[in-house]
Amino acid sequence: xxxxxxxxxxxxxxxxxxxxxxxxxxxxxxxxxxxxxxxxxxxxxxxxxxxxxxxxxxxxxxxxxxxxxxxxxxxxxxxxxxxxxxxxxxxxxxxxxxxxxxxxxxxxxxxxxxxxxxxxxxxxxxxxxxxxxxxxxxxxxxxxxxxxxxxxxxxxxxxxxxxxxxxxxxxxxxxxxxxx
Numbered sequence: 001x002x003x004x005x006x007x008x009x010x011x012x013x014x015x016x017x018x019x020x021x022x023x024x025x026x027x028x029x030x031x032x033x034x035x036x037x038x039x040x041x042x043x044x045x046x047x048x049x050x051x052x053x054x055x056x057x058x059x060x061x062x063x064x065x066x067x068x069x070x071x072x073x074x075x076x077x078x079x080x081x082x083x084x085x086x087x088x089x090x091x092x093x094x095x096x097x098x099x100x101x102x103x104x105x106x107x108x109x110x111x112x113x114x115x116x117x118x119x120x121x122x123x124x125x126x127x128x129x130x131x132x133x134x135x136x137x138x139x140x141x142x143x144x145x146x147x148x149x150x151x152x153x154x155x156x157x158x159x160x161x162x163x164x165x166x167x168x169x170x171x172x173x174x175x176x177x178x179x180x
Contacts, residue, residue: 011142014135021132023101030102047110059114060121063107070100 051059074096080089108115116122150166 011138014138018132018135018139020101021135023098044106044110047107051111051114054114056114056117056121059111060118063104063111063115066103066107067100070096070103 074093077089077093
């Protein structure tokens with residue numbers, strides 16, 4: 001029993017980790033678009049010049065400090081959820097999560113070369129990359145099974161309302177992709 005609970009917990013942690021990693025991966029193009037719209041390129045170049053003169057250890061606060069103010073705001077959002085304001089709290093929390101990921105992606109892009117010069121940071125970075133690969137391996141069979149069931153439903157192997165709904169969703173997804 002404990003083994004099944006442990007496996008379920010690790011599976012849920014892997015899914016949460018992969019969701020964060022997916023957000024990280026997909027936020028980079030959005031940040032690039034924002035950078036193109038506002039003068040962040042100049043700021044990024046200015047920041048890179050300032051970081052160039054810093055030691056790797058002094059670069060760490062440049063990476064960590066910008067996201068620190070978000071944590072009290074996230075606690076506020078969680079407090080709203082706890083007080084019954086589910087939508088407001090969830091909206092604030094998700095907005096702060098996206099902002100935090102954007103800021104971290106932007107700052108990490110500038111500070112990564114210096115940060116990776118520190119052995120412990122490089123080890124932690126490579127450990128996280130390996131952890132991400134393990135999480136993918138853990139979740140991959142479940143994702144494949146879900147995709148197979150959805151594909152079977154979209155092919156019409158299923159019957160009833162669920163199959164029709166999935167076919168409609170599939171058509172909608174194809175139209176959206178074609179419009180891009």
